[in-house]
Amino acid sequence: MYQSTLSIQGQTTVPVQIRNELGLVAGAQMVWETIKDRLGVKYVRITPASTVMLKSLRGIGKDLYKKYGGGQKYLVQERSAWDKKSI
Numbered sequence: 001m002y003q004s005t006l007s008i009q010g011q012t013t014v015p016v017q018i019r020n021e022l023g024l025v026a027g028a029q030m031v032w033e034t035i036k037d038r039l040g041v042k043y044v045r046i047t048p049a050s051t052v053m054l055k056s057l058r059g060i061g062k063d064l065y066k067k068y069g070g071g072q073k074y075l076v077q078e079r080s081a082w083d084k085k086s087i
Contacts, residue, residue: 022048 002015029049036042041063069073 022046 002017003013004015006012013028018024031047031049033045033047034042035045068077
């Protein structure tokens, strides 16, 4: 576990070990949210914004597969189109 100190201006430093582990660089956007556990204890979860954005894209293509009759059928159609282009 790592610690940092909150300044009078409300700023803190992300410990270098955490920055390295997450690949954070200067200018990285962070998402802060408060969470309450089952016992009612509140804590803060900090997540790199890129991770949050990636999670928001999950399932974005599911309707596309339905439009083409399912994922397997869609892949077969796409791959056959690739084969036609390479001839």
